Amino acid sequence: MQICSLTSTLQSTQNMADQMVTLMCRWNGKITTASQGLDYEGGKLKGVRINYNILHSELLDKMYEITGYNRRQFDIKITCRYPVSRGYIAYMIDDLDSTEIMLELGRHPEVHAVELYLEKEALHIGSGKDALVVVQSGPDYDERRDESPHINVGSEENQTGDPVQELNETEGNAWVSEANATNNIEEVERAPIDELTNASWVSDAVASNHVPGVLIVPENVKDVLHVGQNFQTKQQLQHAVKEYAIREHQQYIVLESTPLLLALKCKHKGCLWRLRASLKKNSSSSCFVITKYAGPHTCVKPSINQDHAQLDAEFICSKIVGMVKAQLSITPAAIQAHMENVYDYNISYMKAWKAKQKAFEKIFGNWEESYALLPRYISALKMTNSGTIVMLQSENVSDQSSVFERVFWAFSPSIEGFKRCRPVISIDSTQLSGKYGGILLIATGVDGNNGLFPLAFAIVVKENGSSWSWFLDNIRDIVGNQSGLCIISDCHNDILVAMSRPEWQEPNAFHRICMRHLASNFNRRFHDAAIKNLLTRAAEQNQPQKYDRIIELITNISLNARQWIGEIPAQQWALAHDDFHRFGIMTTNMSETVNSVLKGARALPITALVRLTFYRLSTYFITRREQVAAYGSEFTPLVEGKLACYRKRALGHEVKWLNDVPEVFEVITRGTKGEPHTHVVNLGARTCTCGKLQIYGYPCSHVIAACQSIMLDPQTFVDDWYKVDTFALTYAPDFRSLPDIGSWPPHEGPTIVPPPDRERSRGRPQSVQLQNEIDEHGRRCVGPEREGRGPSNCSACKKPGHNRRRCLLKQGEASALPQQSHSHPS
Incomplete structure (x- = not known):
């Protein structure tokens, strides 16, 4: 028995050893190119043993553990030194599939250890001593695909997620890290942060470092207020006094305020604090000077309240404009936390939101001016980037003004590059979150390394069948009559209507449904996660017999579920019956990832948003071209x-x-x-x-x-x-920088104005209720079930408008029951 036990123990130990893979991790150095391809210089080295069945998320946890990097401050990018026939190439380990390939390499008998190169990418926004760390968090794509949560792309108030997803084998990498990218745009004073997988990028592409109207005053203003002190403008004086009052936890009231005079006094009776300033005499400028000052305060310093009268949206804007510029998707909640950290005051959510909107206006101009500027920018764009297609539609209301309706744009490098991509396009939409509402439509392709290839964009006032038909027809125009073009979308009714037109019917084109949206629709209808997972597995099977076995299993479990599935044509959602048109791309993750990257941009004025897509794609193309140099093989x-x-x-x-x-x-x-x-x-x-x-x-x-x-x-x-050569040609076309705004062609015609019925109402912005596991629009699939949350039904009578507790039917049943006696026996 002891010998058997020892043998069993040795076998168990050997089996455990067989399941381990050795990784040699290097960081804090530099990735280089040597004679054999990829190499590494300097830094730290540590070897670790991991289980062969480790998940990608667990691998990331291990990398954070050995490097000591703070997950709240840094992302870790993992590069594998992968051997090929002619040396080594850089293989990104960014999802479950790439992790499994790396582990297969580690188990090869001739490979003693796998070399991993780790790079950290900052998530924080520095602002001196008051640096605010913005935690990037979000749902990860489930590697086992049991539950596939959607990347939230709703309102920015309830989302701060990192758009990087774990994409499956057929969808590959999302936006790649661009830490080494360069920018050749002349008008940009400082290159933007090139992190495309992170929402915290600097938008210098659409605004220089200088922000007009932002006040610069000394931080120690409590020591410098005195008679004779000069300020360039009245606004700068007001800002300085506000800074003093907030830091001293005192409040004042305005006695008189005119273009020539400002008089203030302490809010508390009996306090002798006074300040009087006026426009400087004999001066052609708007310089203000303090003429009378009685300070400091003689009143008892009050306790700190939750808010401060002088801590208004204009003052907050001046303090956060740099933060907003560095991260457009920063939430009002993060602004609240920053102001509490700096000034010890809890400002209201609405005040933070208003301050953010003011910051947008200071950086990019106001929304109305942005609509008027759009035609001039379009003319400059088409003039400098030949082949770029822009379609602007508006409705004339007078000789002087025309109301914006919709705009479509596709840059010439994207149009040319898509000719080297597979004929698959993912489409999706998301809501704009700025002063004026609207819908941003996005079309995305996929390159030879399964990376995202942004193709076209559009902004429409409303999402309906007309908007989607117009968007799809414009896509058809830019890609030409390409045979076998496959469109992948969710189950939006308006998309189904647009794709049902003769020109989009097979064999002219092929429409396929996103697997995850379909599975979510199913789960919404049946509330059965087990069958939902079986449906997802059936969709992914590449062999008809495997698909049939899973469908038979679903039939044995639920005939209703099988009937629901049978109402949807299998070729629209099942890979085994696809007839080889979708190239294994099963979801709309591509477009949704672009949506997430543009999440902060969706709050921008319209011209700034269009310009931002130009510069982001320009940087993206530059980085992809640089990657080609590291590909030491024939294929990607x-x-x-x-x-x-x-x-x-x-x-x-x-x-x-x-x-x-x-x-x-x-x-x-x-x-x-x-x-x-x-x-x-x-x-x-x-x-x-x-x-x-x-x-x-x-x-x-x-x-x-x-x-x-x-x-x-x-x-x-x-x-x-x-092929690497094809990949290089995909990103070979150049984006050509635009001249300064003063050189843009003038616009001849009515001024474009925003749609008046799309202006957001006053009051606290209403957050978007995500009415589904995946989608925010409450969409419908093929069949009667809603993908979004409709009116709740009573569980007793199954009718909407009330719940079980208030159901009249239930109350009637209760009254009909015999009354119970509560008397005690004698």
């Missing part, structure tokens, strides 16, 4: 990693050549329980019964095994989309 890292993984799997496959049929092979594999599976590979037709070659456009392990049996290079079966 995505495909290089996949091929390496599939080559290893192919070693265990058995290949039989069917002599009577040329170029056709039977490939026998073993399942997890050792059971054999047979796949048929037709090299001439470029097909495999597993479906992966047709779906993704690069060879699966079965094709690789068949190729190796006849000494054929399997790389010949990789589509051109994934």
